[in-house]
Amino acid sequence: MSDISAKLPAAQDEDDRPRPPKGIGPMQRRESRLAYLMLAPTFLIVLAIVLGPLLANFWISVKPVGLADLRPPSVLINERVRGGPENPGDAATLEYRLRNSTQDKEIRAVMLEDRIPDGFSVTSVPEVCTLTDDLLSCDLGTVPGKWRERLKVEGTVDQAFLDTEDPEDIHAAVVSGDADNILTNFDFTLENFARVFDNDEFWSVLRVTFYYTIFGTGGALVMGLFAAQLLHTSFKGRGFLRGLFLFPYVSPVIAVAFTWLVLFDPFSGTVNALVTKMGVADQAINFFGQRSLDLSLFGLTIEFPLALSTVIAFEAWRYFPLSFLFILARMQSMNTDVYEAAEMDGATPLQQFWYISLPQLMGILSVLFLLRFIWTFNKFDDIFLLTGGNAGTRTLTVDVYEQGFALSNLGAGAAVAVVVFVVLVAFATLFLTFSPKEEGL
Amino acid sequence: MLACILIALACGAVWGAVSMLVTGVTLTLVTGQVAVPAVGAAAIAGALQALWLVWSVKGSSARSQSSLTGFFIAFIVLMVLTMAMPFSLPLSVMPVWQAVALVLSLGAMMYANAACLRGIALGAMRRYDQEVVLIRVLKGIGFVFFTIIVALPFYVMVMTSLKSQQALLANPLDLSIDIGQGIAGLFRSYVELFTQYDFGTYLLVSTVVSVATVILTLLFSVPGAYAVSRLRFPGRAMLSRSVLLIYMVPAIVLVIPLYTVFSQLGLRNSLTGLLIVYPATTIPVALYMLQGYFRGLPAELEEAGLMDGLSRIGVILKITLPLSLPALASVSLYVFMIAWNEFLFAFMFLDDPDIFTLSRGIVALNSSEVPRQHLMAGAVIATVPVLVIFLWFERFLVQGLTAGSVKG
Numbered sequence: 001m002s003d004i005s006a007k008l009p010a011a012q013d014e015d016d017r018p019r020p021p022k023g024i025g026p027m028q029r030r031e032s033r034l035a036y037l038m039l040a041p042t043f044l045i046v047l048a049i050v051l052g053p054l055l056a057n058f059w060i061s062v063k064p065v066g067l068a069d070l071r072p073p074s075v076l077i078n079e080r081v082r083g084g085p086e087n088p089g090d091a092a093t094l095e096y097r098l099r100n101s102t103q104d105k106e107i108r109a110v111m112l113e114d115r116i117p118d119g120f121s122v123t124s125v126p127e128v129c130t131l132t133d134d135l136l137s138c139d140l141g142t143v144p145g146k147w148r149e150r151l152k153v154e155g156t157v158d159q160a161f162l163d164t165e166d167p168e169d170i171h172a173a174v175v176s177g178d179a180d181n182i183l184t185n186f187d188f189t190l191e192n193f194a195r196v197f198d199n200d201e202f203w204s205v206l207r208v209t210f211y212y213t214i215f216g217t218g219g220a221l222v223m224g225l226f227a228a229q230l231l232h233t234s235f236k237g238r239g240f241l242r243g244l245f246l247f248p249y250v251s252p253v254i255a256v257a258f259t260w261l262v263l264f265d266p267f268s269g270t271v272n273a274l275v276t277k278m279g280v281a282d283q284a285i286n287f288f289g290q291r292s293l294d295l296s297l298f299g300l301t302i303e304f305p306l307a308l309s310t311v312i313a314f315e316a317w318r319y320f321p322l323s324f325l326f327i328l329a330r331m332q333s334m335n336t337d338v339y340e341a342a343e344m345d346g347a348t349p350l351q352q353f354w355y356i357s358l359p360q361l362m363g364i365l366s367v368l369f370l371l372r373f374i375w376t377f378n379k380f381d382d383i384f385l386l387t388g389g390n391a392g393t394r395t396l397t398v399d400v401y402e403q404g405f406a407l408s409n410l411g412a413g414a415a416v417a418v419v420v421f422v423v424l425v426a427f428a429t430l431f432l433t434f435s436p437k438e439e440g441l
Numbered sequence: 442m443l444a445c446i447l448i449a450l451a452c453g454a455v456w457g458a459v460s461m462l463v464t465g466v467t468l469t470l471v472t473g474q475v476a477v478p479a480v481g482a483a484a485i486a487g488a489l490q491a492l493w494l495v496w497s498v499k500g501s502s503a504r505s506q507s508s509l510t511g512f513f514i515a516f517i518v519l520m521v522l523t524m525a526m527p528f529s530l531p532l533s534v535m536p537v538w539q540a541v542a543l544v545l546s547l548g549a550m551m552y553a554n555a556a557c558l559r560g561i562a563l564g565a566m567r568r569y570d571q572e573v574v575l576i577r578v579l580k581g582i583g584f585v586f587f588t589i590i591v592a593l594p595f596y597v598m599v600m601t602s603l604k605s606q607q608a609l610l611a612n613p614l615d616l617s618i619d620i621g622q623g624i625a626g627l628f629r630s631y632v633e634l635f636t637q638y639d640f641g642t643y644l645l646v647s648t649v650v651s652v653a654t655v656i657l658t659l660l661f662s663v664p665g666a667y668a669v670s671r672l673r674f675p676g677r678a679m680l681s682r683s684v685l686l687i688y689m690v691p692a693i694v695l696v697i698p699l700y701t702v703f704s705q706l707g708l709r710n711s712l713t714g715l716l717i718v719y720p721a722t723t724i725p726v727a728l729y730m731l732q733g734y735f736r737g738l739p740a741e742l743e744e745a746g747l748m749d750g751l752s753r754i755g756v757i758l759k760i761t762l763p764l765s766l767p768a769l770a771s772v773s774l775y776v777f778m779i780a781w782n783e784f785l786f787a788f789m790f791l792d793d794p795d796i797f798t799l800s801r802g803i804v805a806l807n808s809s810e811v812p813r814q815h816l817m818a819g820a821v822i823a824t825v826p827v828l829v830i831f832l833w834f835e836r837f838l839v840q841g842l843t844a845g846s847v848k849g
Binding site: 050052252265272278377397410420424 | 610613722778781784807835
């Protein structure tokens with residue numbers, strides 16, 4: 001050992017010995033450049049549409065911005081010919097009506113520019129305006145909210161003017177002005193977050209989100225595992241059933257969500273008609289509209305969260321095909337020798353499942369749990385379409401919509417979105433730390 | 442011995458109840474007459490039949506004869522217990538339907554019992570055989586359960602879309618097709634959707650948006666995936682891993698900033714806006730799926746191409762892409778499905794009915810003024826194309842779904 005290490009420096013001393021190239025050679029550099037070039041479009045669009053908005057969301061969450069603020073304050077203008085000139089030489093007035101579009105925001109350096117129509121000889125202009133050749137420009141300075149103004153340019157008309165239809169519209173008047181855009185200025189507020197956390201409902205929303213995520217994920221996984229056991233052995237019609245089982249996942253969410261609504265409708269739904277006519281329940285059950293159902297079991301009254309459970313059932317129904325597919329693929333790739341050996345040793349079918357199949361499936365199950373957990377947590381469409389977040393089914397993602405768009409407070413919506421993102425990052429780190437490494441997806 | 446009897450009884454009771462319940466509910470939905478299945482009586486009939494089956498195996502070898510006897514045992518027990526009204530309907534009401542349902546129910550009971558108790562004879566039973574029966578029963582229930590929960594909503598969707606408003610309100614249980622109203626009457630909702638609600642336009646817009654998304658996604662992700670899988674560059678390992686992390690970002694977090702920025706840029710209520718957002722959300726997963734496939738292709742082929750004087754672009758176009766057609770097909774289908782089914786951005790961005798996608802158009806139908814059968818007809822219109830495409834290319838799609846990662 002020491003022998004070799006003693007020899008090494010000596011070997012390097014010989015100068016004319018060929019050495020492997022160090023660093024990045026020109027060919028390697030060319031390859032890297034090509035790779036970056038090929039990745040640049042993807043990188044740019046992801047930056048613009050995913051990473052950019054992610055950062056922008058943090059920005060908006062500390063801004064007092066509502067839906068109405070998306071239209072920046074501006075001066076609205078309307079131009080008219082007044083005085084009703086009929087013959088050449090009649091006096092007429094060009095009237096500009098100006099108005100600040102907002103109630104409370106000032107607009108600075110407001111300038112009006114317009115070209116006087118042909119055939120209109122100007123006799124007088126308002127004080128704030130100047131006329132050079134036929135170019136009218138008016139400096140209106142800073143205007144407050146609710147501001148209105150009329151500017152009148154007096155003059156006489158000639159025949160050409162009268163012959164033209166709507167002569168004032170040939171050159172449209174242009175108004176310019178600077179106003180604060182609430183999205184780009186540096187006013188910050190923590191009010192959005194205060195509003196989110198002070199709300200009593202927030203904690204119940206958080207709780208509902210976790211129930212939905214955990215039971216929805218678990219339900220889909222268990223159903224997928226069960227379905228995979230059914231289709232593992234080959235039989236006639238297996239391909240057909242496999243295709244059928246994938247239907248809920250492949251169909252548009254909008255179609256299946258509305259179908260469930262129709263199916264479970266309290267008045268005209270098939271399920272409720274069945275349940276009442278067959279004598280299972282006395283009256284129709286409003287599966288998606290009723291917050292809780294009192295069940296008495298052995299004298300104990302349990303409040304069963306009905307709407308939330310139905311929504312969770314939908315989640316499990318819609319996404320079991322995905323788990324089913326992955327678990328089935330894993331099972332088909334398992335080695336059958338070990339089952340033969342177990343059979344020889346007298347292991348019963350349940351023992352084989354518990355001690356041989358399940359341990360082999362653990363990897364894919366935990367990866368699926370991880371992915372489905374995060375995706376269920378992110379899910380918005382399903383609950384929004386089924387209940388709109390009412391009847392105790394509002395999750396964080398639905399709350400983003402509720403705050404941002406239903407209540408028109410974009411800032412508060414963005415604040416909830418920040419909460420969503422933070423929880424998500426926490427999960428992802430947790431999962432990535434503890435998840436098994438061997439089964440990569 | 443006792444265990445054997447108990448297991449046979451339990452198995453038979455389960456199948457008696459299940460077969461009766463399923464046929465009773467099916468009869469109700471097909472005819473519209475409320476047929477309350479006598480589940481309890483059927484359970485007893487099934488249990489006795491199962492007992493007969495395990496007992497008869499011992500002595501006689503003629504299996505078909507014992508099956509026939511079992512069938513009649515169940516029939517007689519059921520008829521006696523329900524006083525000849527297995528569906529709580531007098532026999533004069535729809536005698537043919539009732540008879541068919543009864544035969545089907547008893548046949549299913551017989552078949553299921555025989556299949557579950559195959560090879561089981563009355564006598565001491567090993568734990569192994571007990572579990573075999575248990576698993577057979579569980580699997581059978583699983584088949585019935587999954588088939589019903591998947592098929593029923595789709596059946597209801599199609600049947601509701603073919604009904605008239607009055608028929609729906611009069612009897613929600615009647616999901617039969619009323620042929621009496623003729624073809625035009627049957628498809629009235631569809632005709633109205635296409636003539637009065639512009640569903641032709643929505644269909645066209647959805648198709649254009651989905652196909653354009655597929656093309657854009659492939660244009661972006663093919664070079665990217667090739668670079669990640671074949672070329673060496675600093676940051677490659679990190680990049681291929683972070684691609685999936687991008688996919689974990691929830692759409693709802695992006696929707697507020699995108700809404701804000703697109704409103705200011707005038708891109709919000711436009712298909713251009715959608716065609717920027719859709720590819721951006723599908724490119725990462727397409728890239729991930731494709732790079733997995735590219736990695737599996739033999740690099741020697743490409744090296745040979747390079748030696749023979751092809752440029753990199755030439756290698757990709759002439760060697761890599763032709764070899765990866767299956768992967769391209771599955772990625773395309775998958776991206777098409779995502780774009781076609783997408784709801785959130787279409788809902789938030791589009792206000793103008795001229796450029797509604799199908800998802801957006803169907804949401805607009807969900808009001809109290811529009812009858813339910815129109816809503817369901819819209820759902821069928823949105824579902825059929827994607828299901829047809831899916832069934833056509835199922836093999837590719839399943840490979841693609843399991844090979845790479847998938848969005849939920």
